[in-house]
Amino acid sequence: MARRSSRKRPIRWHIGVFLAPATVIYTAVMILPLLGTLHLALFREVDREQVFVGLDNFSTLLGDPRWSASFWNAFRNNIWFFVIHMLVQNPVGILLAAVLSSPRLRLRTFYRTAIFVPTILSFVIVGFTWKLILSPLWGIAPYFLDFVGLKSLFAPWLGKEQYALTTLSLISVWQFVGIPMMLIYAALLSIPDGVLEAAEIDGITGMSQFWRIKLPLILPSIGIISILTFIGNFNAFDLVYTSQGAMAAPNFSTDILGTFLYRTFFGFQLQLGDPHMGAAIASMMFLIILSGVCFYLVAVQRRLVRYQF
Amino acid sequence: MHKARSSKIRTVAAHAILIAYTAIALFPVVLIVVNSFKTRQAIFRSPLSLPDSETFSLIGYQTVFAQGNFAHYFQSSLIVTMASLFLVLLFGAMAAFALAEYRFRANALMGLYLAIGIMIPIRLGTVAILEMMVASRLVNTLAALVLVYTAQGLPLAIFILSEFMKQVSDDLKNAGRIDGFSEYTIFFRLVLPLVRPAMATVAVFTMIPIWNDLWFPLILAPAEATKTITLGAQVFIGQFVTNWNAVLSTLSLAVVPVLVLYLIFSRQLIRGITSGAVK
Amino acid sequence: MGSLKLENVCMSFGRVNVLDDIDLEVQDGEFVIFVGPSGCGKSTLLRIIAGLEDPTSGCVRIDGDDVTLTPPAERGVAMVFQSYALYPHLTVRGNMGIGLKQAGLPQDEIREHVAEASRMLSLDEYLDRRPAELSGGQRQRVAIGRAIVRKPKLFLFDEPLSNLDAALRVHTRLEIARLHRELKATIIYVTHDQVEAMTLGDRIVVLNEGRIEQIGTPMELYRNPVNLFVAGFVGSPQMNFIDAARVGYPDADKIGIRPEHISVDPGKGDWEGTVVHAEHLGPDTMLYLQSDQAGLVTVRLFGEQYFKTGQTLYMTPQPERLFRFDAKGAVLGRVPEAA
Structure with a gap:
């Protein structure tokens, strides 16, 4: 039996061993590159040499007419992309979750599983699939509009400047509506039966039960969904790239920050790639997402009361 | 919860909504997979029908596997x-x-x-x-x-x-x-x-x-x-943008493995989400 | 062998003192109970003895050796947990044997130890089952078996009966008492249940807010509590505490009298009161009397006795059972000794 008389506490090496691998990889491949990007944004290549230029890249991005036009275009488009998500994805998700959580519903698992299918597909599949469906060549979309007598409304939506971005946003909503549905469904399930029974006895039933009892109780979940959507939207790239190309056709009308970053970094057509300007754009995205998250944490989350049952 | 007055209308409405959305969610995927097994003419002439002995074709898959x-x-x-x-x-x-x-x-x-x-x-x-x-x-x-x-x-x-x-x-x-x-x-x-x-x-x-x-x-x-x-x-x-057979086959090939994995793990995934793991 | 000595053990989390200067000696073969309200530090103290928690300062000695910084497995202690803490993936046999296996004992010796413990606890027919296939009481026996197999110097029990239903609790209590007699083991037992404390312990350590209030045999604590806290904590229903000045003891702050040490009479007595409520338990009757002098007083009477609510009764405390407390709660000595 080991007997230690020394009064020194043994160092708990195992804590370090448990933490080290994750911390090392995470720091090396995620944190340092993020900082590296911020750092890179402060330099510019002049005569094959890196020169420190302070915030010059940012003033170019926001000040130079050509750059700033592209940047603000992508930024505006990104906001619209987000707005459509908030306006369509959340109400549809809430509706589906509310219906799905109705008591003694049959085939619940089937519906849940099926509606979540698009969420697991890659953007490549989603982008091309919808491109084909909406293509006037194939005629699936006009066929369905004809079915309800609205064939005249058809237009090659992805090809028209005024519709393309909204159409893409709706495709993205189609893909991701499963997530808000699931999270809200979970929140609805966690409301204890007792609370709802009390509401029944107090005469609060049906729709008014939803508005007065359930909705306030699922607000925190809606808050989380919104911030997750925000992060996802301002980081989006794949859907636009696969269905509209790096040039965000037609005429940059579907350009968002992700595609703008890609084009700037890798170059397109005659313009050469510019890692420093790319880093500046990534830094701006970093800033936008960070301020969104901070806004959520400070202004929204603190006001949302999380009820304990 | 006991719903003494759980009406039939409500149940029907609930199913109608869910079926409608399920159709919206699955239709594009089904459409792609079904059409990938058809000839080029059939894809365009009758995109909504299942392949029959006349229209069945694996030409798309052949192209994909060859190229x-x-x-x-x-x-x-x-x-x-x-x-x-x-x-x-x-x-x-x-x-x-x-x-x-x-x-x-x-x-x-x-x-x-x-x-x-x-x-x-x-x-x-x-x-x-x-x-x-x-x-x-x-x-x-x-x-x-x-x-x-x-x-x-x-x-x-x-x-x-x-x-x-x-x-x-x-x-x-x-x-x-x-x-x-x-x-x-x-x-x-x-x-x-x-x-x-x-x-x-x-x-x-x-x-x-x-x-x-x-x-x-x-x-x-x-x-x-x-x-x-x-x-x-x-x-x-x-x-292969213009080779519809090849495109549809490629999409189907990309969908299927994910779909199979999803069906195997969907209970796990859904339980994970609904148990409040994501907060 | 299995004696324990705690010297000036202190424990604090940040600024909160959970344990404050604990000194305690436990003799070989003794059954010692730690009792106290929740948050009094009794479980933390047990965990310090087990080695699961390092004390902020002070020293733990087992058989005279300083084990303050020795890992739990090398202290020669075994512990039975409130939640049983059986390994869910091992059978009963595996659960009982794993500690010995970890210590590197040969297979046949492990089998022998397990068989012996299993016989003692009549677990023979369950040896190949997994914990999920056992009832609560059986799980508890396996947990105890796992402790016995190790032949420890010290047995540590952390509220082992609190997850059992009332009938099983009585049964397991007897079982633990029997094991103590048979094994002649040193046992430290944490509980908040005073019936367990009174029935099992050779000595009881009453803890409150991280300090030891009193150490003594069960009857010492019952007869001679040193302060208001112990007097109130030991005994059920609780001792009556009455403003001393209002019932004629000007030298004390409060007086205390247990419900079973008050007699009632419809005609005469020291304090007049009216019956507010009566609880009939069968063997006992609890009377709650409201008195102008003494406030609400609980009286415990033997057998079935019937009184009407609102009826006037006179209460008389047994003078030799009356305690006087000063303003800080310390006992000033019993009334007759002072008189």
């Missing part, structure tokens, strides 16, 4: 996804255990540091990641992708797993300590088996974005030898 390198892409995707998944689960669980189990000075700070990655997407570091991979000659290797995806998956995995590990009975771990287990044995033999359901959930969450990612394969490993199935499909479809 594309899909078995190889599939293998790359599988290697990258499995390797990243293994590392995320192992390292993530270890770190989560340290954060959940031990009181030490930097605990809260460490947790916060590791949580940054949940909020800030790793993609924003791409410029510097590419520079780093170039410097370490890892461009166009699967290792580059594995490293990036491991880093990308760790924050959420640590966050979710540490929540679950906090629920593992202290008494059990203490019983192990009294029985002379080392901290490593307690982790691997006692705690890991108990958080298996949470591990499965994290596995699905981690796996889907890795399998579907286009950005990093495009930037870090676009070479033919290292193309993942997502990138492969993207490039292939780009080349």
